[in-house]
Amino acid sequence: MAMDTKLLLILLLSSLIALFSACLAQSAQGTEIDPELKTCKHQCRQQQQYSESDERKCLERCDRYHRMKEEREREIEEEVRRRKEHEMEETGSDDHHRSRTESKEEEECEEEEEEGNPFVFGDEQFERRVETEDGTVRVLQKFTEKSKLLRGIENFRFAVLEAQQHSFVSPCHFDSELVIFTVKGRATIGLVGEDKTERFNLEQGDIMRIPSGTPFYIVNRDENEKLLLAQLHITISIPGHFEAFYGPGGRDPESVLRAFSWDVLEAALKGQKENLERLFGRQKKGSIFRISRDQVRSLSKRWEGPRIWPFGGQGRGPFNIFHNKPSVSNDYGRLYEVGPEDQSDLDNLNLMISFANITNGSMSAPLYYTKAIKIGMVTEGIGEVEVVTPHMSEEQQKRKKSSPRYRRVSGRLRPGVVFVVPAGHPFVTMASRESNLQILCFEVNARGNKRLAFAGKRNIVKAMDGKAKELAFMWAEEKLNAAFSREEDTFFPGPQNHEEEEEEEEARRAEA
Incomplete structure (x- = not known):
């Protein structure tokens, strides 16, 4: 009986030890150092030519x-989690449910809800x-x-x-x-x-x-x-x-040649593996x-x-956008443009590049591009962009049969912010009162594109024949012409400056 008790105790103790060891192993596995990180640090410590400072920077x-x-x-x-949640929400919604067997073309025509x-x-x-x-x-x-x-x-x-x-x-x-x-x-x-x-x-x-x-x-x-x-x-x-x-490189940046086998490299470069290892082992600066x-x-x-030729013209190389005269220039802003018709490389890429400098407190006209998609990046200043779109399904659900519903999408602009305006979408950019707003734009699908404005010296309402205007607005032509009579081109005073203009005009009328 005593022997049975001792044996039972030994087995119990062995089980506890095994369980404890397994827990330790699992814990160690959960906190194991990433092998890639471990290898990187090992290589840093193995570099004999490294000083203590170099080794620290490497680590x-x-x-x-x-x-x-x-x-x-x-x-x-x-991102995967969000997509799964979004798919589950779409699948569970009776209003947005559709068969998984629908063709891709039909799916792309569906209006989607954007957050x-x-x-x-x-x-x-x-x-x-x-x-x-x-x-x-x-x-x-x-x-x-x-x-x-x-x-x-x-x-x-x-x-x-x-x-x-x-x-x-x-x-x-x-x-x-x-x-x-x-x-x-x-x-x-x-x-x-x-x-x-x-x-x-x-x-x-x-x-x-x-x-x-x-x-x-x-x-x-x-x-x-x-x-x-x-x-x-x-x-x-x-x-x-x-x-x-x-191509030329080493460990950081890693040369693409290091991905080939040593047999291939020895044959291609007529060298021994030891020499090639030294060749590709020196660059570690990033x-x-x-x-x-x-x-x-x-x-x-x-x-x-200064260069005077467009690249792709008399010589291959860069071309400075500021060496051209601005396409628009007044007290409220300047616009520089280089397009497909100006040089061959941009024509091959069907691309236009523009740079707008909007004076502080000023704005661009409400306008749209007929073909081009605008990719803009703010380089200086702060301001705001407004884009009008009919493609937000929240609004589309309320649309009338004879007319779409539109949504204004606004965004704050500051250096480094990128914004996109699809073709046909009216938009406005406005500079703050504190600083000029400078915007670099890559305009995709630019060949044959036109910039059409709703206000300013050249606007499509002013260009429309009188009777069509009256029918479209149900308003007298004379009053419409007065409403769309601003003479500045593309850039003019922004909302805050416009209020000051109106106050000054009222003061002048009162004095008179």
């Missing part, structure tokens, strides 16, 4: 990359593709992820590159057509061809097209000012997706890093004075 870069990776994974999980503002994008909609101590590349989310109303620009992506003074942006190529606009700073860009590299200087207002697959590097040649480039990618391989491919004044000087192209 910090590993932690920063790991945090960014976790954030991206959480964002993906959250929030489908046309304005803030900082939270940007993903940091590159982040080093000396620069960043931020890429805006796919337009169609914000709203299916933006399917017309599904193949386009918007990005912003920022580089510190005297920094170098490593050579790479994209699987997309790229158009860049120099928002701020001075740079040199090198385009690598089959047998030589062409270098061009960039300054504020310069536009340049970089064909798909063309390797290029950038140098911020200014030692006092950051470089800021706006980038429009026209995707090719996968609609709405693009990637950078670093894709944007600071360089010396002498290195900047050796990479920068000698200044040749």
Whole structure:
């Protein structure tokens, strides 16, 4: 009996030990360090040439990359969760229920309910593709992820590159057509061809097209000012997706060549594996890093004075939008434009680029584009945009059979905010009383596009024949002409300034 009791106690104790060990193993598994992070930190500590400061910076870069990776994974999980919830809500709603077997074409014709503002994008909609101590590349989310109303620009992506003074942006190529606009700073860009590299200087207002697959590097040649480039990618391989491919490189940025087998690299480069490992193991500074004044000087192209040709005209290279006369200019704003008819590269891409500088307290006319889809980024100042759309289903449910219902979508504008205006949608941009509002715009599908206004010197109501106007408004032609008689073109005083104008006019009439 005593032996049975002892045996029972031994078995019980063994079970408890096994259970405790399993719990410890499960706990350790839950807190296990990410293997990628572990490998990154191990490589930092193994670099014999690293000083203590270099090793610390390397470890910090590993932690920063790991945090960014976790954030991206959480964002993906959250997006999947939201989509599932949205699908469940649609499936459970009798009013919006439809068969899963409906064709895609019929599905796209359905009006969809949009939450929030489908046309304005803030900082939270940007993903940091590159982040080093000396620069960043931020890429805006796919337009169609914000709203299916933006399917017309599904193949386009918007990005912003920022580089510190005297920094170098490593050579790479994209699987997309790229158009860049120099928002701020001075740079040199090198385009690598089959047998030589062409270098061009960039300054504020310069536009340049970089064909798909063309390797290029950038140098911020200014030692006092950051470089800021706006980038429009026209995707090719996968609609709405693009990637950078670093040829010359090492571990960070990683060279695409490292992905090949060593047998292939040894044969292609006529080298031994040990030598090739050293060749591809030296670069660990990231894709944007600071360089010396002498290195900047050796990479920068000698200044040749202002360029007068459009790119694609007399010479390949950048073209400055501010070297053209403004298409509209008055006390309330200026508009600079370069379109398909001005040079061949933009014609090939069916693209127009414009830059508006709206005077503080002023506004643009209520207008719309007949064909082009407007992608705007605020470069300076604060203000507001209003877009009128019939595509919000909340309003469409109330529509009359003879007329759609419209919704005004408003958004605050500040530097870095991106907004989209679909073709045919009337919109207004207004500058605050405190500062001018400067807006860079890429206008997609620009060939044959017209800008039609509802107010100002050239407006479609004034151009309409008298009887049609009277029937449309059920109002006398003389009164209509008076209501649409403002003589300024495109830009005029905003709401607050207009109130002051009316008060001054009333004061003058009272004195008289």
